[in-house]
Amino acid sequence: MKKTKIVALAMSVSLVLGGAYIIDSKTNIAYAEEEKTIDQQMEEKEANIQKLEQENTKIDKEVSDLEKGLENLNKLNKELDVLTAEADKLYDIYAPKYEEWEKLDNLVNEGIAKRGALYEEYAALKEALAKDPTNEDIKAKMTAKSYEWSDQNKKVNEDIKKRHDQKQAMEADEKAYAEADAKYLQKKAEVSEEEKKVKGISEQIEEKKAIIKDNSRKINVLENQRKTLEALKSKEDEEIAVDDNEDGDKNKKPLDQQITDDKEKLDKLNEENKKQNDEINKLKEQMAETTSLRKEFEELKKDRDAKYDTYVNTSNELDKYRMEYSNAGKLKTELANSYFDAKNKLKENPNDEKLKKDVAEKLKAWQENNKKMEEADQASQKAEKKLLAADDDYKAINKKYKEFKADLESKEDKNQELEFKIGLINKKIKKNESKIKSLNSKLEANNTKILNKSKENANKEIDENPNLSKEEKDNAKNEIAKADSVEKVKDELKKAKALADKNLEKSKKLAAEQLADAKEDAKKEIDVNPNLSKEEKDQAKSEVSKADSIEKVKDELKKAKALADKNLEKSKKLAAEQLADAKEDAKKEIDVNPNLSKEEKDQAKSDVSKADSIEKVNEELEKAKKLAKKHLDDSIADEIARQKKNSYKENKDTDSQSYAKLSEILSTKNEEKVKTTKKKHLSAKTILNLKKAVARNKTVVKAAELLLDIAPQRVAKVRHKLVKLIKESKELIKLAEKTLAEYEK
Structure with missing residues (x-):
């Protein structure tokens, strides 16, 4: 576990359990400097729960008050939905009729144009007849053209009547749609104005609801912690009762039995702490890494907000186009009526140039307004599609945002619960360590009594041994004085006895032992000598x-x-x-x-x-080889760059020259052809030339392959030659490398 994570864990535990915490540098366990009893902690948890519940009640009332401020907006939005549906329904009725009228209008305009063209043809024939009055052919053509003009004029008048009838038929629908659209736009303006008034209220409501939800999560965590503390208190009460019974019996037992019992307790406590540390490690492994998830969540939130802004902007854009369409629709009827009024006046005075100009201007204004209306309609349709896409994008990312948030909060809650459990276990470990310290102190005191008595008896036995000199006795007693356990005292006493026995036999075995020791030492010295086989x-x-x-x-x-x-x-x-x-x-x-x-x-x-x-x-040799390889790679890269540059700049003649030059280079393989020679016949100069030839041919082969790759059309006529030369050069390179490899074995 990294130190940073341990410090973070200690901080988290301090928040959960209360009090200041420190880190044990050996065990990485967080300990409280100011201990709180379980009862105090339970009271603290209950107080925190009540505080959070009171805060939720207060915020819930604030949310209710804010939601009242949105009632009028919700009402206006419902009215707007009704008006939108009504306008769309009327438009669906009006649109087909308008399209039919537009077709008739186009038909009338085309008929008028055709009628004018027939009249001009008739006038030309009339002028020709005036120059040649006896020309029967011209007379016949003029008569036929007169009938043709008359038929066309009749058809134009019929189409004009149909157009007029269609306009009258759709006027009521057009008016109904215009009125419905005006109501929609008016209501839309009211909604926009109301949204400005209540701007920020929805966000405030969402924020306060988020606080309530977060507080509820905290309450749930605190409830679980309080239950855990209750279970821990019950277990602790049982342990206190057991310890009290044991303390009442311990003074009745002999010293040796007390030491044995205390060792068993010590082993039990150490084993318990080991298990608890293992449990802490398991809990730490269950903790999720939420720092990166929290950053990812913040980025997701930014993306969600951006997509919401896109949705709002697109909605405003759609409203703008709808307003343009509505304004153009209102003008449409007015401009059409104005145009038809001017046209009727022109019929009464067909030669009035001022009226002709007025008709043309009103027609142009009407047509331009129709174009604006059509453009606004097309823009509205595009904006509607864009709005639907923006709505889908926002819904998708908002769903992901909510799921991610729920998952992150779940992991953070779990981490907090795990940190709380770790804190409780650490407290238990600290309590056990306090018991261990007390037992160790008691064991040390009892062991010291037994050790001192053991030393006293051993010194007496050494003093009474007749086979030890004064110096040997003093040395043995000094070693016994240094002993820190009864076992070591026994070992030193055993050594002293062995020395006494050795002294007894020393006179008989001294010479043999010295010789044997000398031989053994000599053999050992020989064995460890690294320069002998x-x-x-x-x-x-x-x-x-x-x-x-x-x-x-x-x-x-x-x-x-x-x-x-x-x-x-x-x-x-x-x-x-x-x-x-x-x-x-x-x-x-x-x-x-x-x-x-x-x-x-x-x-x-x-x-x-x-x-x-x-x-x-x-x-050093490998460094030189790497440097040489780098130079070779750089040369190839430069050649490739040059070939690419030339392949786009040079014309067909230059390509032929490049190929000729390349062929000349590749042909040098015949001058450097490798001969299969036995190792003893290859001179240093031959080997050097052979390596140079291999390096040059490899470079040229790569250049040729590059030319085939980047300029295949320009070298198409000589491609088979290049391929053949590359193949032969590769075979020679392979043969040369094989010869060099055999030589270097």
């Missing part, structure tokens, strides 16, 4: 075993050491030779690398020369 060690130990005096043992040990020193010198010389060979090989490999400059090779070889181990030599 197993056979050499076995041989030396065999000679030591045969020695019949300490002097001979020393001679054999000296011989073994001399052999080890000689072996060490050989090892050092061999290591130096291997290091020198490794450096030489590395420098050669650096020298033949075609992708390193002279300065880079010199620097790399200098670093190799400074290396004091084969591992470091290999490290």
Whole structure:
């Protein structure tokens, strides 16, 4: 568990249990500096619950008062819904009739235009006849055109009547729709005005309801904590009764029995604390990580608010287009009537230029208004679709927001409950540790009494032993004085007795023991010598075993050491030779690398020369190889960039030249063709040239492949040649690399 999380846990526990808390640096357990009894904690929980319930009652009344302020808005919205449905219904009745009238209007205009064209044709024929009065063909055509004009004029008048009848038929529906739409817009304005008055009330209601919900969650958590405290108090009362009974009996028992009983209690308490710490760890594992979830929730809230703003803006945009459509609708009838009135006047005075101009202007105004009305209608339809999409988006993210919030609050509540349980367990652990401390103090005092008595008896026994010298007795008693347990006193007494027994036999076995010790020490020294082989060690130990005096043992040990020193010198010389060979090989490999400059090779070889181990030599060689590979990769990248640039800039002739140049480069493979040669026939120069050839051909092959990739059409005529050359070059590269690999084995 990280320290930061432990500190956070301690803070959370302090909020749940009350009082200041500290962290034990060894156990990472939070302890209260100011303890509260379970009864005090239960009273505190009950007081907090009552406080939250009172706050909820107060806020609930505030919500009721605020909701009254929304009653008029809700009423207006319901009225607006009714007017909207009514206007939509009337529009559905009016729209088809208007479309039919519009078709007739277009038909009339087309008929008038056709009639005018026939009249112009008739006038032209009349003028031609005036120039050639005897032309029977012109007379016949003029007569036919006159009949054709008459038929068209009759059809135009019939269409005008139909249009007029259609207009009269739809006037009532048009008026009804216009009135319904005006009522809708008026009511919409009233709703908007009311929304401005109560702006913020809905948000206040939501905020207060959220507080009530949050307080209810807290009350639920506190209720669970209070129940847990009740169960804990009941268990604690039982433990106190058991402890009182045990305290009444303990003074009647002997000291040894008291120590045994106290140890059992101590083991039991330690085991209990271990289980409780395990329980804490399990509870910690159940805790959810909510910090990142809380951040994610805040981001989701921002997204939800943004989508709500989009919905509101789109709704306002739709209202704007509807208002434009309604205003244009009101003008439509007025402009149409004005146009028809002017047109009727023109019929009475067909040659009045002023009336003609007035008719044209009124027609233009009517048509422009119709266009505005159509554009507003189209914009309204788009805005409606946009509003539906915005509404769907907001509903979807609001649903996700509510689900996420509920899940987050559930996890935070669970964490708080777990922290509360951890706090209670920590209190139990602290209480047990207090008992453990008391038992340890008692055990220490009783053990000290027994230890002192044991030391006194041991010292007396040592003093009475005739086979120990004064110095040996003093040493033994000093060791006993240092002993911190009865077992160690017994061990030291046992050692003293063993020494006394040894002293008794010492005169008889001294020489043999000294020789045996010398042999053993010599063999051990031989065994631990790292510069002797197993056979050499076995041989030396065999000679030591045969020695019949300490002097001979020393001679054999000296011989073994001399052999080890000689072996060490050989090892050092061999290591130096291997290091020198490794450096030489590395420098050669650096020298033949075609992708390193002279300065880079010199620097790399200098670093190799400074290396004091084969591992470091290999490290410096690997650095040089990586640098060379980087240069090669950079060269390929530059070539690719150049090829890409040229592929878009050069014309067809330049492409032919590029291909010719590439073919020339690839053809050099024939000059550098690899010969399969045995290792002993490859000179250093041959190997160097072979590696250079492989590197160059790899670069050129990549360039050729790039050309095929980025300019396939421009090299289409020579593509088969390029493919063939690339294939042959790859085969040569493969053969060369195989030869180099066999040589380097």
